[in-house]
Amino acid sequence: MSNKRVHDAKNEILQELTRYQTQDFSFTSGHILGSMCTQPHPIAKEAYMKFLETNLGDPQLFPGTKTIEQKVLSFLLDLTHAPTTAAGHIVGGGTESNITSMWIAKVLTGKREIIIPESAHFSFQKIASLMDMKLSSIPLTTKFVMDITKVKQAITPETAAVVGIAGSTELGAIDPIPELSDLCREEHLFFHVDAAFGGFVIPFLKRLGYDVVDFDFHLPGVSSISIDAHKMGCAAIPLGALLLRKNMWLDAISVKSNCVSTEWQAGILGTRSGGPVAAAYAIIKYLGKEGYTNLVKQCMETTLYTEERIRQVGLEVMMEPTMNVIGIRLSHPRTIVEKLTKLGWKVNNLDRISSIRVVIMPHVTKPIIDKFIPDLQKVCQESGEL
Ligand SMILES: Cc1ncc(COP(=O)(O)O)c(C=O)c1O
Numbered sequence: 373m374s375n376k377r378v379h380d381a382k383n384e385i386l387q388e389l390t391r392y393q394t395q396d397f398s399f400t401s402g403h404i405l406g407s408m409c410t411q412p413h414p415i416a417k418e419a420y421m422k423f424l425e426t427n428l429g430d431p432q433l434f435p436g437t438k439t440i441e442q443k444v445l446s447f448l449l450d451l452t453h454a455p456t457t458a459a460g461h462i463v464g465g466g467t468e469s470n471i472t473s474m475w476i477a478k479v480l481t482g483k484r485e486i487i488i489p490e491s492a493h494f495s496f497q498k499i500a501s502l503m504d505m506k507l508s509s510i511p512l513t514t515k516f517v518m519d520i521t522k523v524k525q526a527i528t529p530e531t532a533a534v535v536g537i538a539g540s541t542e543l544g545a546i547d548p549i550p551e552l553s554d555l556c557r558e559e560h561l562f563f564h565v566d567a568a569f570g571g572f573v574i575p576f577l578k579r580l581g582y583d584v585v586d587f588d589f590h591l592p593g594v595s596s597i598s599i600d601a602h603k604m605g606c607a608a609i610p611l612g613a614l615l616l617r618k619n620m621w622l623d624a625i626s627v628k629s630n631c632v633s634t635e636w637q638a639g640i641l642g643t644r645s646g647g648p649v650a651a652a653y654a655i656i657k658y659l660g661k662e663g664y665t666n667l668v669k670q671c672m673e674t675t676l677y678t679e680e681r682i683r684q685v686g687l688e689v690m691m692e693p694t695m696n697v698i699g700i701r702l703s704h705p706r707t708i709v710e711k712l713t714k715l716g717w718k719v720n721n722l723d724r725i726s727s728i729r730v731v732i733m734p735h736v737t738k739p740i741i742d743k744f745i746p747d748l749q750k751v752c753q754e755s756g757e758l
Pocket residue numbers: 408464465466467468470493495537539540541566567568569600612
């Protein structure tokens with residue numbers, strides 16, 4: 373092909389891609405109010421592009437990228453007060469971490485029952501189906517957290533693991549992790565904490581002096597933690613981690629690996645891009661604990677502002693926000709979501725608890741909320757919610 377034809381073909385493809393891209397919602401518009409992800413920081417984007425060709429499934433080819441992965445894990449292990457025996461595994465996000473953790477619990481115990489809260493993320497449905505495991509779903513208290521007395525009653529000789537959530541998908545609620553940790557310790561049970569969202573929020577809320585429930589390896593009964601950098605970590609998608617109290621638990625999910633330059637490979641995926649890992653490292657290093665603390669402070673201030681504005685128009689919130697997630701009680705949440713979508717706002721429908729969810733991520737600012745509230749009020753009035 374001549375240079376001109378190559379140039380034209382490239383332009384045509386890029387234009388086609390742009391046409392599709394313009395159909396997407398964007399975080400920069402500020403109109404995405406229901407996602408737990410946000411726009412990756414510019415430094416994360418740049419780092420991602422730099423490591424596009426790397427493959428962490430074959431780490432001996434990319435020892436430098438492997439070092440970056442270890443540095444990301446070191447930060448996360450330090451953030452969660454992990455002991456020196458601990459290890460981590462980088463994954464694509466909360467779903468993969470939860471699957472990997474339950475895979476480990478199943479292999480270690482040889483058992484198949486998992487005790488989860490009613491508010492557990494739907495990844496646990498996938499786990500049950502994929503690994504032929506049975507879910508025992510525990511009702512919540514009026515504070516939308518796991519009822520510990522019901523957890524005790526649900527334990528059977530077949531229990532492989534108990535799961536608590538530190539920052540529920542629906543409302544950002546934190547289960548009684550310290551009590552669950554004590555219980556699991558007494559009963560010698562594997563205890564997984566799903567902090568996919570809260571893992572990058574709770575440590576910084578603590579630094580800001582908020583009274584927030586402990587969730588990490590500080591508690592001796594906590595066996596593993598899911599934590600996602602592509603949510604409040606402001607890294608690029610996909611980047612999560614499964615953190616394990618004992619590094620030898622990785623052996624439970626390792627297989628002998630032919631045709632790549634390492635002998636054993638742990639986890640679900642084979643080929644894995646180093647791009648998101650480099651992006652996560654860049655933003656972790658750039659922001660540091662101080663930067664994340666400021667980000668969480670900003671999100672919490674906007675959350676409390678939003679809560680107040682919601683109450684002012686006469687709507688009810690599901691619970692006082694523990695983190696930057698707000699549920700708004702409604703009789704017909706689906707209708708409200710549809711009407712808001714027509715006005716260009718993306719919020720989530722929580723049918724299960726008759727509400728809608730707003731997540732105050734870093735791209736959601738007070739001026740955005742000032743535009744959103746009148747639209748919310750209008751659609752609620754039209755639909756008889758107000
Ligand atoms: C608590 C929790 N766990 C797991 C997940 C799944 O994460 P991902 O969509 O990154 O797989 C989510 C997603 O929002 C979540 O909120």
